[in-house]
Amino acid sequence: MRQAARLLFGRGARLRWVHLILGGALAMPYVLVGTVIIGPATGSTDVFGSFPLQLASFGVGLPIAAVTSLFPLTRPLEAAAVRWLCGVDADRLAFGPARTRGEKRRTAAWFTLHLGFGGIIAGMSLAVPPFAAVLVLLPLFAGLGGTRLGLPEVLDHAWALALAPVAGAATLVALAGCAAGCGALLARWAPELLGPSPEGRLAAAEARAADLAVRNRLARELHDSVGHALSAVTLQASAARRVLDSDPEFVREALAAIEDTTRRTVGELDAVLGVLREGDGPGTAPAPTLAGDLDGLLSRTRASGTRVTATIDADPEALPPLLSREAYRIVQEGLSNALRHVGHRVAVDVRIAVAGGQLEIIVENPVTGPAPSRPGGGHGLRGIADRARLLGGTSTAGPTTAQTWRLHVHLPMKGPV
Structure with missing residues (x-):
């Protein structure tokens, strides 16, 4: 139990969570550009009011992010962030600009993964905690009834109210598990995508x-x-x-x-x-x-x-x-x-x-x-x-x-x- 708690909420997991949140923040400008494209393409005037359109905007923005990752400072900045937040050894990373075609492809793949995972975890981090808090506190407002709070009618039942706090805690644990899993994957892939090429290692x-x-x-x-x-x-x-x-x-x-x-x-x-x-x-x-x-x-x-x-x-x-x-x-x-x-x-x-x-x-x-x-x-x-x-x-x-x-x-x- 203690080992599982450390994997989900330990210092390393928290730092990797911060790394993912930074990826979500970096993804926001590209999502906005995606909404500019998706809105006219679908004839919608309220892209943010539709979750499928938001996902479509996110999907359009990631290829644009891959292109902008070719700027020289991208790999040094990403490598520094991975070193300090993901716990990857410095000798397994390359801190110079990507120069060869292979290095640029790997940098683009990394940047896309960072912003993709980061955008998903950042969105979950914004949506899940308030929802979990409502479920945990729902028994305190049992007299109001679920429908009066805009919640499903099933929450008017006593057994549903009793399980609501458990469900709320479970969603928080699930969020931590998703963040820890994505952070571990990025830390594992970082040396392959941000590390030096064989020629760089030889040099x-x-x-x-x-x-x-x-x-x-x-x-x-x-x-x-x-x-x-x-x-x-x-x-x-x-x-x-x-x-x-x-x-x-x-x-x-x-x-x-x-x-x-x-x-x-x-x-x-x-x-x-x-x-x-x-x-x-x-x-x-x-x-x-x-x-x-x-x-x-x-x-x-x-x-x-x-x-x-x-x-x-x-x-x-x-x-x-x-x-x-x-x-x-x-x-x-x-x-x-x-x-x-x-x-x-x-x-x-x-x-x-x-x-x-x-x-x-x-x-x-x-x-x-x-x-x-x-x-x-x-x-x-x-x-x-x-x-x-x-x-x-x-x-x-x-x-x-x-x-x-x-x-x-x-x-x-x-x-x-």
């Missing part, structure tokens, strides 16, 4: 995929640049604190490296955030590359006290810009992993070479113990794998038999861009 999926790709790229850039800077600055500050009294020269170098690291990172951060600001152009700082900042990256890492050995058997100036940029980020993340997991007391070996048409990057450091855990885990190795895969390359990372941890990346010199 939306492609747009979401492109947006996700941009977000992932920005996340990798932020992780690699900011994560490396924080790791390096933390170790530089820690090393400077330990030798603050005994080695002032090292402290000055560490502070200078911290200043340079933070300045460069702020520039990179501004460049990445510039992509997020709608309407902004690229950031003020270009993305770093092997050709532009490999030496600076190695020197800033060494400033923390980490012993970094670099073997460069490739000409960074000869690398394609995209390859040089991604390779720089891979080396940067490899150094960041070494700093985070083993600190500054071990040596890190970096090797960059070109062999067999591929750029080979190796970052290796000794394993001094179990890697410290990080809250939430890290995403550096996953980002490196993503960068390598997007360029058509491969990456591996893990411990070796020589008690070292090795990051090994191969990037084709002419991979997919």
Whole structure:
């Protein structure tokens, strides 16, 4: 019983009832146009005085409504109304104007159904409640008799008066049932008639995929640049604190490296955030590359006290810009992993070479113990794998038999861009 009451009179049913009443209100101008046509066609001067003529006017007005539904704003407005009043999820609806022939046909069918069902339910909502109220209150006026109230003579009988309130309540329930049924049908048909076409769904999926790709790229850039800077600055500050009294020269170098690291990172951060600001152009700082900042990256890492050995058997100036940029980020993340997991007391070996048409990057450091855990885990190795895969390359990372941890990346010199 409670479930049935919620279906007929719950919040969702009431909102769908409002949606139908709005459809009836939208149908009224078309009904008036229909009366202008039906009146002269039938020779009647009082169309509203005849229920069959009213229905005929309603039937003539609906095709006119279907034609006017081709206006661009019809589908966005109807979709918004369906979302808020019928409880249909927004991702199942299309909020742009109908452009293709199929979309226009579906929009016209929906508009006709909305106004058709809405006109019927709105008319019932105007006529049924007063009639039901008369039936419910009829026993109070039993002495007047049904005929004196303009009602059928059968209501003069006692049994009819006793059943009149029940009949009145039943008509109200029937009205609620009709409204709930029509509202449920419209909510069910809305995604098919107001939803995106297969082409629209494909375009939306492609747009979401492109947006996700941009977000992932920005996340990798932020992780690699900011994560490396924080790791390096933390170790530089820690090393400077330990030798603050005994080695002032090292402290000055560490502070200078911290200043340079933070300045460069702020520039990179501004460049990445510039992509997020709608309407902004690229950031003020270009993305770093092997050709532009490999030496600076190695020197800033060494400033923390980490012993970094670099073997460069490739000409960074000869690398394609995209390859040089991604390779720089891979080396940067490899150094960041070494700093985070083993600190500054071990040596890190970096090797960059070109062999067999591929750029080979190796970052290796000794394993001094179990890697410290990080809250939430890290995403550096996953980002490196993503960068390598997007360029058509491969990456591996893990411990070796020589008690070292090795990051090994191969990037084709002419991979997919």
